[in-house]
Amino acid sequence: MKVAEKFYEFMSARTWQLTEDWYDSLDKSDSSGVYASTDPHVIQTLKRQNHEFHERFCVLFKDVGQDALSNFERWIEEIAKDNEHLSTPTHYILREFFRTQDQYLGILQEFVRQHGDEFPSGRIDDFRELIIKTFSIVISKFAEENYEYSQRRLKAQQEMIRELSSPVILLNKKTGVLPLIGDIDTGRARYILEHTLAECVDRNVEHLFIDLSGVIMVDTMVAQQLFQIIDSLNLIGVKSTISGIRPEIAQTAIQLGISFENISVTSTLERALNEQI
Template identity: 55%
Template sequence: MHRNHKLYHFLVERTWSLTENWYESLDKENSLGVYASNDPLVIDKVKQQNHEFHIRFCKVFDNNESSEQFSIHFDEWINSISKDEEHLNTPIDVILHEFFVTQNQYLDLIEEFVRTSSETYSQETINRWNRVVIKNFNYVMTVFTREYHAHSQLRLKAQQELIIELSSPIISLSSSLALLPIVGEIDTDRARFILENTLNQCVDKGIRHLLLDLSGVVIIDTMVAHQIFQLIESLSLIGVKATLSGIRPEIAQTAIQIGIDFSKTSIVSSLEQAIATSKTY
């Protein structure tokens, strides 16, 4: 049995010194993210988070704490830290390094406890305590890495969606006329977003005529070209006239090769022409 009342209290009494010693040992000049911050609020928060870690971790030696309770309480801490914005802005390898530093703090404290204790503990008992520390740090780091990755992916997806949205704006030119300038590389996901976002915004804004300018698009593949012209057909179904401008020769060739019919599409060579021919709207 690894639980020991005296060891537990020995560790609990040193939780704040563990935090302060850990923070003082940080190489802030060469560190990154949350550990390099000079913001007093960030520094205070990361210390509180570290101290909360110790309060929960010490319970692994508490006679009144079951293994199930320990996991539940620690999972709460892990979930909170893994989605913390400051930690998400810190490379995962830097965070894991600090976990290993903290693990060594516990191994050193166990050594100190044995050395200063009035009781004598067998090497088997000491080894058991050390294995418990390492085992539970492995658990914490494994779960933290998994949760950190999950939250990072969610944040990345949200950022990508925002970038796509900002890169495909519907610009109102009048109460019923709008411009959609498409710039940069278009992949399948972005083309799908443009289709959905454009239809929704045209309905919301009461647009009757949309100028779709492709002069900022260098190249698109056949699937994307099909989706762009599918957008034009979808616009007509909701009563919106579309005028295409700025089609490069490569894009025109791709459209012809996949059999897109231009006969019902209003096409002009430039955005200036498109605006000039839309004066009646």
């Protein structure tokens, strides 16, 4: 029997034991992430993913010369986009890759102790090089895929936060209120403008109350964009009323030369609603 085939059989007989040994030796004191989970379903999935890695790795010795990246491509994609792994610090995951690599190097040493006299030492060195090279390829590709999926999730979360932070709330069929809270930078101001116009059109809003009492400070560019909302709403036939303008924002608006002559302004949202509804 060829040495590669014998080593394949040697490893494939130990795949589940590798998984159990790996999980038992995990540092489960990590503050967060998949490795600290006590959920039975998560643990079962984690073990399955680990075992599938072993099965794919063993095949490299059964079919020597095949492309390692192609062999692991689907596995890498599953792990990289898995929510549990996306919630796990990357350095924890890399740590487990290297611990698994050590497991394989340990198996190779055990194989050499039992069968080293049967095969040339140069062939064993080739196996050691294949193990290290394969892990290098898999880790690099995982890091790339994991980063891309992390960026996509971050972007989706940012979009959700933006939507939640600039909601047009309907008071009745034709009237809505836009309560703005927190710091507003240029990017958020641009989003508020676009989102507000779209929401008013989609919901057939005729009168929108914009409350700025929760906005502490804005720069001149942001203030200009906020007051552009009024002009833009007017162009699409939506009447607007501003409430809760802080003195700092009012001063910035005056410095920009913004006229309040054609803008309905009240001190508080409660007063605006009592006067208009």
